[in-house]
Amino acid sequence: MEIILAKSAGFCFGVHRAVDMAFKTEEDKKTYTLGHIIHNETVTRKLKQKGIESVEALDNIPMEKVIIRAHGVPEAVYKEAESKNIEVLDATCPYVTKIHRLVSRYEKEGYRIIVIGDAKHPEIIGINGWTKEGCIIYKNKEDVDFTELDLNKKYLIVSQTTYKKEVVDGIVKLLEEAGYDVKFINTICNATSERQEEAKEISKEVDAMIVIGSSFSSNTQKLFEICKSYCQDTYCIEEAKDLNAEWFKSKNKVGVTAGASTPKDVIEEVLEVLKGMDAQ
Ligand code: F3S
Known part of the structure; x- marks a missing residue:
């Protein structure tokens, strides 16, 4: 394998x-x-x-x-x-600090702030707390409520650093096409987009995919969703002991990725156990 x-x-x-x-x-x-x-x-x-x-x-x-x-x-x-x-x-993270500065600065310049992300996520709670008026928060396209927007106002759009690019792009496009005065600053962190892109490419070519990370970690869950959409046999585990040998029966190629909060030693242990399963 x-x-x-x-x-x-x-x-x-x-x-x-x-x-x-x-x-x-x-x-x-x-x-x-x-x-x-x-x-x-x-x-x-x-x-x-x-x-x-x-x-x-x-x-x-x-x-x-x-x-x-x-x-x-x-x-x-x-x-x-x-x-x-x-x-x-x-x-x-300095990339998050940058968002705090942006929302605070643009609000002072008269913009209303739109943040694309999960309102319950600590990063979004943090960003929201750097504005006086509070941000408009959209988790997905369906959340966009045109009745709370004003065609005469200016909007700054930023997003959670770990958010899916397609969701962010979709909302920006929706607002632009509806004629709103929006300034979009891409705040998706490269680490996230690179990780997501790589996971997507690997999951396209393997028979099974392992995503290592916590069920509480939003970037791990996003990775899982991306991989699952390209590889049906995608499994999310927290550590090596969660691996199940049954998953790899008659599989030739297995991909492994991990969320941003997964320590190196956890990844190494998973690889060791995987190799051991292969030898069985
Ligand atoms: Fe920072 Fe990007 Fe990590 S925003 S915390 S380097 S995912």
Whole structure:
């Protein structure tokens, strides 16, 4: 059985940077991460061993330092930390910070902000919190409600960094064709589009496809959807023990990719187990 591993599988630049910052921070202060630094249990456990746990909000916990994860947070969180005298270790991915700056700047210039993404995703909650008026959030084309838009207004459109390009392009086109004054700035991160493109190409040529990542990770789920649409036998697993030898019976070529929050050692272990299944 031939195994093809996507070159772009695993930690992206922003996640790598955030995890690195968390592990390298000095243990001189009581430190928490605001939300899990990444959706990965091994990383969460190792951080806990270092004395760093995760909290959902800054309230009611005596803390001295807070680590902001790669997804970023609303502006109000920085203000709250400052007012509570909590040191901020900001691991927001620079590509996400760029979106915060864009929405804040364009709003000041009179634009209403449209964000394409999942309203419940922390990255979108963060972006929304960098505008005064709040953003119009569309998850898909069907969410576009022309009655809440104004042909006399200017709109800036950005998207969640990990969103599917086809969905974003479709919404931009819909609004442009309807005659709205829109400025679109593509904020899909290259790491994501490259990973998605590579996954698509590999899934076209294999008999089975494995996507490694958490069920909580939106970019992993997107990868799964893309692969599944080209390769019926696509499976999403969190780690090697989730592999099932039955999936690979009479398969000649198996592709492997992984979401942005999947550590290298998890990917290596999956490859090892896969090779072992092949030898059986
Ligand atoms: Fe940043 Fe792109 Fe990763 S936005 S967190 S490098 S997917």
